[in-house]
Amino acid sequence: MKLPVQTWFDRATSRARDWPLDRLRADKGRTRVSVVLPALDEEPTVGGVVRMVRRLADDTGLVDEVVVMDSGSTDGTARAAEAAGAVVHHRDDVLPELGSRPGKGEVLWKSLAVTTGDVVVFVDADLVDPQPQLVTGLIGPLLADPSVELVKGCYDRPLKGAGGSSGGRVTELVARPLLGRFFPELAGVVQPLAGEYAGRRRLLEAVPFSGGYGVEIAMLIDTLRLRGLGAIAQVDLGRRTHSHQDTAALGRMAAQITHVVHERALGATGSTTAVTQFARDGYGHYAPVTHVMDLAERPPMITVDGYAHRVAKVS
Template sequence: MISIVIPVLNEGATVRQVIRLVKKTTRKVEIIVVDDNSRDNTVEEAMKEGVRVITSSQRGKGISMREGLMAAKYDIVMYIDGDILTYPENIVELLTDPIINDESDFVKSYFTRQAGRVTQLVAKPLLSILFPELAHFQQPLSGMIAARKSFLSRVQFENDYGVDIGLLIDMHVLGARITEANIGKIENAMQTWEQLSKMSREVSRTILHKAEHMNLPQENLETLGNINLIREQMEYSILESIDKLHKMVIFNLDEAVFTQDYLQLAAHAFDCEVSLQQILEHYSDPVTILEHTAALFRDRNLAELLEVADAIPVVPDLKAVVHELKKRGYACGLITDGFECVARHIKNKLGMDFVFANRLHLYDSVATGELSIPEYFRQPSEDGTDGLLRYNKKNILPYIAHKYHVMPQNIIYVGSGVEGSDLLKEAGIGVAFDTEVECIEKVADKIIPGPYMSPLLSIAQASPEKFRLKLPPISKKQVRRIGIGSLVALAGAGLVYLAARQLKKNDEQKPAALLN
């Protein structure tokens, strides 16, 4: 039995085809897609295939691989990328048969194409110096692998481009039997020079880190100094931003999304119901309750925490409602008193845009028992000192309005009011959902009796005046200035266009970036 883990980031266009190909195997498998907080429809596409989808606690392939391992239930774990459409149909057998037949503990793939520049100029030279026993591997940076779970649980997953070479070295140090498997011809996207530079530095750093306790001869140290042949790293990052949005719907995860209480179910799953009840009975301060509750989940890993969340039914039509709201130009997000890692997972499953929550501290994807309460859930003391801050979600709406440049009256908040009516009062439109709170009609602008969320679409559509941006009047003199400014901006845009054309022409004269 095999657990197949597919780490993905913005691979909505390919992930379903990869999953379908894997399903063709005759082996008994489970498929786990670990989403690295994608901004496209990756999660939605993966869920259409009926596989388990979990959200990584933070960005990085290594973390996604480790958290996929935590979720894996079988003794053999296989990893493949979610953006390659040229895998052979027997990819599962090629990577796992040597382990099933007890010929290997770790299988590293290689495939038909010329080795990439980072492999040739960085990885292989460094391996030949520091780990000569591994220098013969054709593609040490390949990410399509399989291994026994007992070995994977003892290795370190680097959280950058060094993850694959790091696993190879760790497996070697652990004494695992390592073999290579030819998986045919593979085609993947070409890397930019910036990515190549970043990869070279991170691969180098990983190999050197693994060998840092070795005593190197002086001539080898001099050789190492000449390895860095790829240009200096340029900053490469993916930014998540929903800046300058005009309309927003904020759902209270605990009151208007989950149909059962997450903490109660988690306490039941982890056999700490009595402790949770004692906390709720003995403490009244929200901060103290949160901190003691977080301590209950110490040593629980992310996969366990998300498994509880996946077992909770959400409001039946919520995903469809969110999809329609986004088509109408609304940003949709969650707030919760609970844990950010859980909320982000639900956010991705429902196709929402953002999360505001308390941060449960994770180390190597395992809860430490500590919790951080962000500034937007805190209210300064009345005397203005830096003393103890009080927990108060009332500040979240002005915080969001300022952060995303959205007018407060353009924010719809959906909650039950059980935890307080402040947010229902402060929002542009406060919507009470499926609530039994007395006199809620005096606080909320609209009431949805539940259990369905679809009436929210009529509420959002029925209030166009509240979502109309109000621009101040301008004088004729300002009009003339705007006209001159527009001409200047147009001229500047022309210069930028010409410069871009020249850069493109120069780039076309350079050799194309090679695959890694």
């Protein structure tokens, strides 16, 4: 007898090649698709990702707009994105009356206020070899099945010098064990922290957006609670090549993810978390360095004054 995880996995998992362009075009109809790239100091790579999406839009008509959300870059990220054909919004210019916060979750949340898609695809801006299936695979289940509301990407993530598919260290060491303990229904999700995923606007505007790196796993858990496991699907996108962070940065990421899961599973309170790490000082001795991270959540966008009116006006 199959375990529930295996049953969901078999039903909800597809491959990018299962969604050929002809089928996608037939299923798209009048559905608008927005592709959003959150970016912070990604000048070397953001242009290549935007050009890939723009080619897909021009050649197939499957993408209606390409938006880069600048999270406070100090390099030429915005210029590179605009030159490649994206519309660029700086986080400080979107909903300025609500202020701005650092972190990925903030710009993903604000992207809902400046995009028009019925389906929104999120793609990280640090990809080295971006391929169209990162978009076409993710929109496939959403265009084909109205009951699907969130599609997560999964892929091999090669880590230079480690062999095999050794990327995703926080996923395997932190995220998946936590989900297995507290939300076992989600144990079949291969990449719960994947930066490539897509959702229906009606879902994305109904869930809060966690600050920092907890945004993806929070959205997954909140979708389970709000819509049920049947609303979640995943697509094998093949291989994803991108930059990797050092161990200290991964430790801070792990702390944020742990905070978000415990908050949802155990009712833990507080919008900040702190992690103390150790580095050599100028004398060769270890010195503690404490990082305090603000993980305050943004509320569901549908509750923001003026948002519902703006969406109705656009549609």
